[in-house]
Amino acid sequence: MxxxxxxxxxxxxxxxxxxxxxxxxxxxxxxxxxxxxxxxxxxxxxxxxxxxxxxxxxxxxxxxxxxxxxxxxxxxxxxxxxxxxxxxxKADQRQVIARGTATCMCCSANFSCELPDIPEPFRRDLLCPACDTPLQIRGTCDRAGKWHLDVYLNY
Ligand SMILES: [Zn+2]
The missing domain is CATH 3.30.1370.110 (Ribosomal Protein S8; Chain: A, domain 1)
Structure with a gap:
C-alpha cells in the first residue's frame, strides 16, 4: 500500500x-x-x-x-x-491489553484503565477524563488473577 x-x-x-x-x-x-x-x-x-x-x-x-x-x-x-x-x-498483542474500570473519587465517573501484563501491584497517576481531577490508581491483583483498583485523589 x-x-x-x-x-x-x-x-x-x-x-x-x-x-x-x-x-x-x-x-x-x-x-x-x-x-x-x-x-x-x-x-x-x-x-x-x-x-x-x-x-x-x-x-x-x-x-x-x-x-x-x-x-x-x-x-x-x-x-x-x-x-x-x-x-x-507484538503490536497486535499490545492492542488486546486488559483494562479495568476505575471510578473517579471526585465526580464518580467510571473510566477504563490499562492493566499491566504482570500481576504485580502498580500505581498510576492520571487525570480524571471527565473532571480533570488528578487521581492515583493503585491496582493489586489477587491470587485468582482478578485486579482490584483503588482510586485516590492525587493533589
Ligand atoms: Zn472525575
Whole structure:
C-alpha cells in the first residue's frame, strides 16, 4: 500500500509541514504502508530541504527504512518502510491489553484503565477524563488473577 502527502496547500507553514509528516509516518506504521510519497512541489528546494531535515532527525529516522529522492528534478520524495512481522505480532498483542474500570473519587465517573501484563501491584497517576481531577490508581491483583483498583485523589 502507498500513501501520499501533498505539501502544496501548506508549503509556507513549517510547523504544519512537520505535523503533517509526523502524521503520515504514524499512519504508514499503523496501516503498514510500504511507501509514502511526499510531494513538496516544483521549484521548492527550500521546502524539500526542510522536509529532509525533519526526516533526518534521529527519532524520526528510526521509524522508516530509507528515503528515495526522485531522479528527475520534480521534487518528489519517497519514504520507504519495512514492517517486521514479529514486531507486528507484538503490536497486535499490545492492542488486546486488559483494562479495568476505575471510578473517579471526585465526580464518580467510571473510566477504563490499562492493566499491566504482570500481576504485580502498580500505581498510576492520571487525570480524571471527565473532571480533570488528578487521581492515583493503585491496582493489586489477587491470587485468582482478578485486579482490584483503588482510586485516590492525587493533589
Ligand atoms: Zn472525575
Amino acid at each position: 502507498k500513501l501520499k502527502l501533498d505539501l502544496h496547500p501548506i508549503f509556507n507553514d513549517a510547523e504544519r509541514i512537520e505535523t503533517a509528516l509526523a502524521e503520515i509516518i504514524e499512519k504508514a506504521l499503523t496501516m503498514r504502508a510500504d511507501e509514502v510519497e511526499v510531494i513538496p512541489g516544483k521549484g521548492s528546494g527550500a521546502l524539500k530541504k526542510g522536509v529532509l531535515r525533519y526526516l533526518d532527525k534521529p527519532q524520526v529516522r528510526q521509524k522508516y527504512h530509507r528515503i528515495e529522492k526522485d531522479s528527475d528534478n520534480w521534487g518528489r520524495l519517497f519514504i520507504h518502510f519495512k514492517h517486521d512481522r514479529s514486531q507486528n505480532s
